Amino acid sequence: MVTYVDAAEAPARNTGAIRLYGPEDFEEMQAAGQLAARCLDDLCDLVKPGTTTTEIDDFVHDFALRHDVVPATLNYRGYTKSSCTSINHVVCHGIPNDKPLKNGDIVNIDVTFIRNGWHGDSSRMYPVGQLKRAAERLLDVTYEALARGIEAAKPGATTGDIGAAIQAFVERERCSVVRDFCGHGVGLLFHDAPNILHYGRPGEGIELKPGMIFTIEPMVNLGRPHVKILSDGWTAVTRDRSLSAQFEHSIGITSTGNQIFTLSPAGRHKPPYL
DSSP: OEEEEEEEGOOOOOOOOOOOHHHHHHHHHHHHHHHHHHHHHHTTTTTTTTHHHHHHHHHHHHHHHTTTTTTTTTTGGGGOSEEEEEEEEEEEEEEEEOOOOTTEEEEEEEEEEEEEEEEEEEEEEOOOSSHHHHHHHHHHHHHHHHHHHHOOOOTTHHHHHHHHHHHHHHHHOOOOSSOOOOEOOOSSSSSSEEEEEEOTTTTOOOOOTTTTTEEEOOOEESSSOEEEEEETSEEEEEETOOEOOOOOOOOESSSSEEEEEOOTTOOOSSSSOO
């Protein structure tokens, strides 16, 4: 049985109940989401051959300090960085380090800022220099998969409708959807109910209702969908070493559709970031 609760009356922990937020809450999420989006916009000029992911992480940390917000990943369950940076065959949760980016790399940068207790969560793919056509195509497919998932997110639809829209498109493009990770409820908690699978069947899953807030963040592989976790306990990689890509937005369900909290204010929604 699925339980929906008024967010104002829900306990400050993930109980499995789905919180329904009000208009003022949506305004707070918009403010938090726009800070994450602005940071991702500013990173467009930093991502280039020779830049290290530690430099990227330092930028994210400094951006947070300048805007009086907190990076949600910093010290989260033992994670020691302010962002996740996932390069090439890294699916998600890549840990920033001092290895320089190379021409032809692709990197996902995942940023979440806490503003007034609200979590703005978003990620984008960045090309490093000139990409091969296969990598360009993967970024295009993944961005379009996210767009189709968002389009399916509206009141009266289900979480299965979101997953089905993503899966059908991705597999038609001869790519695969990662099953091991999913989108999630977000708001006053970093990770909350419901889980948003990026595969599924139309009409199945949980009914979407106005006031729900969650992320959609499909991870798409050029090869097979299988992943493994490295010995650091965080980094997830494709088992077949194929390229992987991800885009993420935080959205809220409205009475007529949805509101995307993390849209780029500079119009830098997808590569190439002009």
